Amino acid sequence: MKKLFFNGKIYDENFNINKNLLVDDGKIIYIGDEDIVLQEKYEKINLKKSYLTPSFFDSHLHLYLYSKSLFELNLSNIDNFDDVLRKLKEYTIDGDIIWGFGWDDEKWNCKPNKKFLDEIFKDRYVILKRRDGHSVWVNSKILNEINIDEISKIKGSKVEKDENGDLTGILREKAADYVFEHFKEKQNIDKILKKGVKKLQSYGITAICNMDGDILPHLIKNRFNLRIMNSIPLNKLKEAISIGIRSDFGNNFLKICGLKIFMDGSLGSKTAYMKEGFEDEKNNFGVKYFDEKELDEIVNEANKNGIYVWIHSIGDRANEIVLKIITKKGRHKLNRIEHSQIVSENFLNFLKNKKIFLSVQPSHILLDFDKIEKFLGKRGKYTYPFKSLIQNGATLIFGSDAPIENPDPLRGINLAVDRVVFEKEFFKNEAIDVEEAFKSYTINPAKSVEMENNIGSLSIGKFADFVTFTDDPLSFKGELISTYIEGEKVFKKD
Numbered sequence: 001m002k003k004l005f006f007n008g009k010i011y012d013e014n015f016n017i018n019k020n021l022l023v024d025d026g027k028i029i030y031i032g033d034e035d036i037v038l039q040e041k042y043e044k045i046n047l048k049k050s051y052l053t054p055s056f057f058d059s060h061l062h063l064y065l066y067s068k069s070l071f072e073l074n075l076s077n078i079d080n081f082d083d084v085l086r087k088l089k090e091y092t093i094d095g096d097i098i099w100g101f102g103w104d105d106e107k108w109n110c111k112p113n114k115k116f117l118d119e120i121f122k123d124r125y126v127i128l129k130r131r132d133g134h135s136v137w138v139n140s141k142i143l144n145e146i147n148i149d150e151i152s153k154i155k156g157s158k159v160e161k162d163e164n165g166d167l168t169g170i171l172r173e174k175a176a177d178y179v180f181e182h183f184k185e186k187q188n189i190d191k192i193l194k195k196g197v198k199k200l201q202s203y204g205i206t207a208i209c210n211m212d213g214d215i216l217p218h219l220i221k222n223r224f225n226l227r228i229m230n231s232i233p234l235n236k237l238k239e240a241i242s243i244g245i246r247s248d249f250g251n252n253f254l255k256i257c258g259l260k261i262f263m264d265g266s267l268g269s270k271t272a273y274m275k276e277g278f279e280d281e282k283n284n285f286g287v288k289y290f291d292e293k294e295l296d297e298i299v300n301e302a303n304k305n306g307i308y309v310w311i312h313s314i315g316d317r318a319n320e321i322v323l324k325i326i327t328k329k330g331r332h333k334l335n336r337i338e339h340s341q342i343v344s345e346n347f348l349n350f351l352k353n354k355k356i357f358l359s360v361q362p363s364h365i366l367l368d369f370d371k372i373e374k375f376l377g378k379r380g381k382y383t384y385p386f387k388s389l390i391q392n393g394a395t396l397i398f399g400s401d402a403p404i405e406n407p408d409p410l411r412g413i414n415l416a417v418d419r420v421v422f423e424k425e426f427f428k429n430e431a432i433d434v435e436e437a438f439k440s441y442t443i444n445p446a447k448s449v450e451m452e453n454n455i456g457s458l459s460i461g462k463f464a465d466f467v468t469f470t471d472d473p474l475s476f477k478g479e480l481i482s483t484y485i486e487g488e489k490v491f492k493k494d
C-alpha cells in the first residue's frame with residue numbers, strides 16, 4: 001500500500017523544503033508541494049509541520065562493542081580516581097565478568113593498576129576498556145588466564161610493567177584486542193546486538209559501516225533492521241580471497257565492504273605514529289603496526305582481488321604513509337583512511353586532486369580536546385582540520401566510533417559546525433557549514449560504499465529512510481520524533 005506523508009517540512013537532496021512525500025513499496029515515488037489524491041487505497045500520515053530529513057549513516061562504529069557497552073559499567077566522565085573505585089565497589093550486576101569502559105587516567109592523580117581491582121573483585125574477571133578503546137585495565141585473574149609471553153610477541157602489543165618488572169594490569173593495542181577476543185565467547189552476542197540496533201535507531205541511524213567485522217555470522221543469522229556495511233578483518237583476507245569474496249557482495253541490508261587494517265594506535269594512549277615525539281615524551285613516536293612495504297603489499301593484494309581497504313590511521317606520519325599507498329596508480333577508488341586525526345602540511349599538499357574519502361569523527365574532538373595541546377603543542381592546528389581536508393579535495397564521511405563516543409549524529413554535526421568545546425573555540429577556522437556536515441552524515445557515506453542510488457538523500461527512486469524532528473535540525477533545534485526504514489517506522493520517541 002502506498003503511503004503519503006503530508007503537511008511536513010521535508011528536506012530534499014538540494015536542501016529545499018517540500019510539503020509531501022509519497023512512498024510505494026518502500027521507495028520514494030514523489031517529493032514536492034503538490035497536493036496528492038490517489039484513486040486507490042493508501043495510508044495518509046500527517047506530519048503536523050514536523051521536519052523530515054534523510055536518516056543518518058554512521059561511517060565508523062563498532063556494532064558489537066557499542067552494543068556490549070550498553071550492558072557495561074560506564075566509567076566515562078569520572079575525573080577523580082577515588083570516585084572510580086567507589087563506582088566499582090557499588091557494581092552489583094551478576095556474572096563472571098565485570099565489563100566496563102570509559103576510564104581516562106589523564107584526569108587522575110595516580111595510574112591504574114591491577115592491585116586496585118584485585119582488592120575489590122577477588123573471584124571475578126575484570127576487563128575495563130579505556131575511553132579511546134586502545135587500552136584495557138584488568139585484574140590478576142585475567143592475567144593468570146591469558147598467556148602474557150605469547151601476547152607480548154604479537155606485533156603492535158604493549159604490555160605495561162612497573163619499575164620492578166611486575167605487570168600493572170594495563171594492556172595496550174593488540175594486547176587489549178587479545179583480551180577482548182579471548183573472553184568474547186562468554187557473551188550472548190545476538191541479544192547484545194539487538195539492543196544496540198534499537199539504540200542506534202533511536203538516534204536516527206539506519207546505516208552503518210561496522211568495524212567489528214568478525215560478527216558476520218550473527219549479522220547473517222539475524223537480518224537486523226539496519227543497513228550494515230561490514231568490514232573484513234585483516235586475518236580473514238586470505239580466506240575471503242580464496243572463496244571469491246569481493247567488496248560489494250551482499251544486499252541492501254548487509255554488504256561486505258572494506259578490509260579493516262590498523263596502521264597505528266591512538267592519541268590518548270600516545271600510540272599514534274608521529275613524525276616527531278609527543279611534547280611530554282620527546283622520544284615516543286608512537287606505534288606502527290606495519291612497515292611501509294608490508295602495508296603496500298597488503299593493500300595491493302586486497303585491491304587486485306576486488307577488495308578495498310579501510311585503514312585506521314591517527315598520527316601524522318601514519319597518515320602520510322597510508323595516503324601515499326592507497327592512492328597509487330591502479331589502486332581501488334574506494335580505499336579510504338579511518339580517522340585522519342592528525343595530519344601535516346605535506347599530507348594536505350599530497351591530498352590535492354586525489355578525490356578520496358576520509359572517514360572522520362567530529363565527536364572525537366571532545367575526547368582529545370584536553371590532550372591536543374599537551375601532547376602535540378603547535379601541531380594541534382593539524383588535528384581535525386575538516387575545512388582544509390575538503391578544500392584539498394577530500395570527501396568527508398562522518399561517524400562516531402561508538403562506543404568510544406556517543407553515536408548521536410547531531411552531536412557530531414554540531415561540533416563540526418561550531419567547533420566549540422566546553423565553551424572554548426577549537427580552531428574555529430576549520431569549521432564547515434551545516435549542509436556540508438549533514439551531507440557527511442548522509443549522502444557522502446552512501447557514496448563511499450556505492451549506495452548513493454539507494455540511500456543518503458530523499459529523492460525519487462531511493463528508499464524511504466528518514467527521520468522526523470519537532471523543529472529544524474539544521475538549526476540545531478527540536479528533538480527526534482521517529483525513525484523510518486523503507487517507509488516503516490522502526491523507532492518512536494515515548
